[in-house]
Amino acid sequence: MSDVRRRLFGWTALLGAVALAAIVGAPLVGTTRINLARAFDSAVPFADNVDAQILFIARLPRVLAAALVGAALAAAGVVFQALLRNPLATPFTLGVSAGAALGAVLAISLKLQVSLWGVSAVTGASFAGSLGAVAIVYALARARHQGFSTNVLLLAGVTLNSFFSALILFVQYIADPNETVQTLRWLMGDLGVAGYGPILAALPPTIAAFVAFAWLPKTMNLLSLGADAAESRGVDVARAQRVAFFAASLATGAAVSLGGPIGFIGIIVPHLVRLLVGADHRIVLPAAALLGAAFLIGCDVVARLVMAPVELPVGIITSMIGGPFFLWLLVRQR
Amino acid sequence: MLKADSVTYIHGARTTDDLAKGSRADVPGVRDVSLTVERGAIIGLLGPNGSGKTTLLRVLAGVLAPTAGRVTLDGVNLASIARRERARRIAVVPQETHLAFDFSVREVVLMGRYPHLGAFELEGPHDLVVARDALAATGTEHLEHRPFATLSGGEKQRVVIASALAQQADLLLLDEPTASLDLGYQLAIASLVARLNRERGLTVVVATHDLNFAAGLCGSLVLLRGGTMLGSGPTAETLTAASIQALYDVDARVWFDQGAGRIAVLPIEKTRHV
């Protein structure tokens, strides 16, 4: 068995076990003590079973959402970093999250009431916003007929980020104070999905993105050498960049629509994974997805417990980890 | 083996109409270049900076599609050959390689095997053998497990050549392989390429502005200035004081050095622009 194959299986198995342990273990932890025996007691009808409802309606959807968002953001982070050839790129660098945030803030401030296939107005508007941002950034990157320039892409993304941030501040300023509380809460990132509907709605774009991701790792390795080096080793660089951009944006859009803009997952997890497994994207990508899921589940448990009964938005926990993490990276560089 | 027919490449031009409008002055293109690369030859693309050497090399590699004219590989239009197939037949060594992430030397060389692997296929024992062989050929086996980023300029260049060798292509294109290297490494690269050509029959096209490097390594030369071909042919006939004057506006002495067994160039003085 070749070295890569061995390492791939080894790391996937290990991190897969960690992720699985997190998914199974996290619903058992919370501010309320639940009686597991009673929760699984089939004699008690589910409609009356408080322990079962806490487990399956309050906690499990949250944990699954954390797994999905964590995996999506971590994987998208890896792909964006390969696309932009920069380990400091994040899923939010190119403006996707800003578009999602604008959509959500507008939906909250306009008090939209519609709901489609179990998807609330805020989630739907958020996803639409993310798609809009992707379209704008892509159009800007293509405006010069040279094909797909990652430099122009970066500039377009940064521009969109500032512009949309300004719009978001404006909307918040003129909106009702009641709605402002809600928008602030959304912007901090929160996984309290309260049901499986939002998760199911986020699955199709996430799965589509991951299918595309499966095709990318070798290409991302070659792109790391440079565009010409990749091209001369058989990569259609323009197409690969497009696939990477759209797939990673789709995953990010789905994740942010589900849980809000939860920061730092898309940069901390890829960094940690590279430290553990090396630079080969064939291992980094699946490893990042698995570690991202476990990591965010862990952060969410902390968010639920640290100030009980008040529940902190999980974005605060990831941010508080992010600061020291970067400090540590800085210190290591020396 | 590789033939360029009246190849023209202008940045930003998509059609021949655009050609008439002219090109962006700051990015070199090439106009109406024709050349033939025989199997087993070492051809030099010689010219000053901005003469279009790199652009021509990229067109020959198939990385850029010519705006006019065509490139054929063994008689087949390069544009119609699938990318992976092309990668198994033409390998490119760029001027500089900047890795975005921390790959090891072994991983960099193994990337040369990707054109031979299926979409989801991982490297197998045979690929490892080819990679080790490439490392040996470039004298870099002892660097196999080192991170690429920790290597010296000369070592990096040799590893990148090893990675290109791992593609097992017949044709190797090098872009300014000595540009950022010390004298010792320059000579090492020259002798490495000559040896690969001799022992493996590797056909080589090298773009360079270094007169002595070209004189020592290449059997024939293509002279480029401002995107157009000033001349081509065997080195002894093409590399003369007059052609150097035309290329570089420089007075130089050119002679065959018996002791070194090769043509030598001594630049003397820059002449005025007419």
Next chain:
Amino acid sequence: MIGCLDSRSLCRGRILAAVFVIALVAATGDRIAPIAAQRPPQRIVSLVPSVTEMLFLIDAGARVVGVSSFDHFPADVDRLPRVGALMDPDIEKILSLRPDLVITYGSQQDLATRLAKASVPVFSYRHGSLGDITVTLRELGRRLGSTSQAENVAGRIERSLDDIRRRVSIEARPRVLLVIGREPRSLRAINVGGGYGFLHDLLEVAGGTNVFADVKRESLLVSTETILSRAPDVILELHYTDTPSPTFVERERATWSVLSAVPAVKHGRVELLFGEELVLPGPRVVVTAAAFARVLHPSLMGR
């Protein structure tokens, strides 16, 4: 000057009086302005909707010349110019109305400072518990020179609240979850009333027990898990708009049905209340208290 050149003693008296007045003026220098302003304010700008209502109730409505962007009650305010609100007070607009009293929020420090620089008196309003409402009323009355009207209104409010308190005291107090906000059609971002503030106090008056009485905050975001574990008997949801269609009410109520193990949901006691007065710690808290009481103790209060 004083015109007393004829009689010496009279002159002395007048000179003394003049000296006295001049000394007084010199000594109290910059207090002249407030002394002059002790005349009740005639041009009042109010940034606080609940205080606007108070002004109208103590017969000072005619003196209100400007209100906030969020004032809707009483209907008279519709014709008045708007000067912004908590986040965006328009000081130029305020000053253009030449007010002699501006009612601001306690947190609007910057505005208060700028108004002070322009020598405009400020009444700073800080709301907290239910009791603060009548305290503010009385203070307002003093400031406006309408102490008896203020006392009337405050007294009425207190008596009405006591009345409700008394009537519901004979029944057991249900455990109530007070929902002051959440994402429409879903159970995300549930914002509930904590154990502090006028809404919490109103709940107590109306004969209910706040399930989050132990959390000393005005509001907090809670998860479905916490709601399941606190097991409220009644879920009281406040909406600050006019009463919408019955389908809206049904749909929002149905959103809670997934938490069927919560007693309130199991027994169909999810109640929605509508009205912009629900969020105002002002004179209409009596209406709110009565609405709460009707929901919590329907048999005692009538529907």
